[in-house]
Amino acid sequence: MTFLKVTGLTSRYSSSKGPVYAVDDVDFELDDGESLGIAGESACGKSTLGLSLIRMLSGGTAKGEVLFDDVSILDIAESKFDDEFRWKKISMIFQGAMNSLDPVFTINEQFLEILKQHHFDDSDKIILDAINSVNLDKNILKKYPHELSGGMKQRVIIAMALLLQPKFVIADEPTTALDVLIQSQIINLLKSLKKNGMSFMLITHDLAVLSEISDKIGIMYGGQMVEFGSAEQIYKNPKHPYTRGLLESIPTLKGNAPKYIKGVPPSLLDAPTQCRFIERCPLAIEKCKQLPPKFETDTGYVRCWLYEDEN
Ligand SMILES: Nc1ncnc2c1ncn2[C@@H]1O[C@H](COP(=O)(O)OP(=O)(O)OP(=O)(O)O)[C@@H](O)[C@H]1O
Ligand code: SF4
Numbered sequence: 001m002t003f004l005k006v007t008g009l010t011s012r013y014s015s016s017k018g019p020v021y022a023v024d025d026v027d028f029e030l031d032d033g034e035s036l037g038i039a040g041e042s043a044c045g046k047s048t049l050g051l052s053l054i055r056m057l058s059g060g061t062a063k064g065e066v067l068f069d070d071v072s073i074l075d076i077a078e079s080k081f082d083d084e085f086r087w088k089k090i091s092m093i094f095q096g097a098m099n100s101l102d103p104v105f106t107i108n109e110q111f112l113e114i115l116k117q118h119h120f121d122d123s124d125k126i127i128l129d130a131i132n133s134v135n136l137d138k139n140i141l142k143k144y145p146h147e148l149s150g151g152m153k154q155r156v157i158i159a160m161a162l163l164l165q166p167k168f169v170i171a172d173e174p175t176t177a178l179d180v181l182i183q184s185q186i187i188n189l190l191k192s193l194k195k196n197g198m199s200f201m202l203i204t205h206d207l208a209v210l211s212e213i214s215d216k217i218g219i220m221y222g223g224q225m226v227e228f229g230s231a232e233q234i235y236k237n238p239k240h241p242y243t244r245g246l247l248e249s250i251p252t253l254k255g256n257a258p259k260y261i262k263g264v265p266p267s268l269l270d271a272p273t274q275c276r277f278i279e280r281c282p283l284a285i286e287k288c289k290q291l292p293p294k295f296e297t298d299t300g301y302v303r304c305w306l307y308e309d310e311n
């Protein structure tokens with residue numbers, strides 16, 4: 001059953017230079033237990049998408065419809081969202097959060113602080129359950145952040161996101177800055193949590209990491225989801241030229257030289273009226289001077305004029 005249905009999600013920041021069109025008209029759906037992988041280059045709107053879903057956009061606004069268990073969560077009062085959804089049903093592992101653990105408090109004190117805000121009585125059991133779920137020893141609770149390795153700190157951050165047993169966890173680049181062995185441990189951990197019924201939105205630049213955990217994949221470019229579909233379709237039959245470019249840029253063990261997409265993503269300060277990938281696209285045609293709508297695919301949609309005739 002569908003638990004998350006996002007329609008026309010559009011998020012803006014205000015800046016001294018004008019509005020930043022960070023997320024534009026994003027649609028996707030997730031069924032119970034499904035996980036979504038989000039990939040795309042830097043500044044394409046991936047974190048903004050996550051922050052919009054948990055209603056923590058700083059200096060920004062989100063419009064559109066987000067139905068979570070049939071509740072329209074962008075429309076309800078902040079107090080209701082905070083009481084019933086944030087951390088309890090939807091939680092987020094923030095980008096770079098393992099570097100923002102407070103150095104002057106023990107890990108246990110930092111867990112207790114979170115629980116205090118939510119008025120929980122049986123704190124010890126809740127903390128131990130969370131620590132166990134990320135395979136950390138309870139001795140870690142007496143330690144200070146500087147006494148932990150990067151992998152342990154990231155597990156603590158994941159445990160904090162899991163503390164109130166949410167159904168859906170937005171994991172924003174949880175493996176960045178970790179060595180490859182720790183990366184694979186963290187991905188294995190997310191996979192085991194997924195087996196227990198949790199759904200993830202995993203955000204990363206790395207399509208190889210996404211293949212491990214995603215049932216569906218959304219490719220972000222210039223604030224838009226330019227392609228959305230099943231993981232199988234995206235890997236076996238990528239449609240958007242940008243998706244293909246990203247996949248071709250993954251180094252292979254066979255030693256095939258990765259290809260790189262020349263150029264950089266567009267500024268999100270001005271809302272482009274043409275396809276946002278046009279400056280870098282090897283397949284551009286005259287029609288691409290207009291912004292493409294979403295064209296349906298077997299498992300989702302693609303924003304590219306090349307697929308107009310297939311609809
Ligand atoms: N608080 C803010 N105020 C104004 N602009 C912002 C703010 N946060 C992000 N932006 C802008 O919104 C756009 C999207 O940023 P976002 O952080 O969502 O990208 P991202 O895909 O997560 O990038 P990265 O891969 O580097 O983490 C960027 O142009 C960024 O500069
Ligand atoms: S719409 Fe045109 S420019 Fe944009 S990705 Fe498709 S072919 Fe390339």
Ligand SMILES: [Mg+2]
Nearest residue numbers: 046047048095
């Ligand atoms: Mg980000």
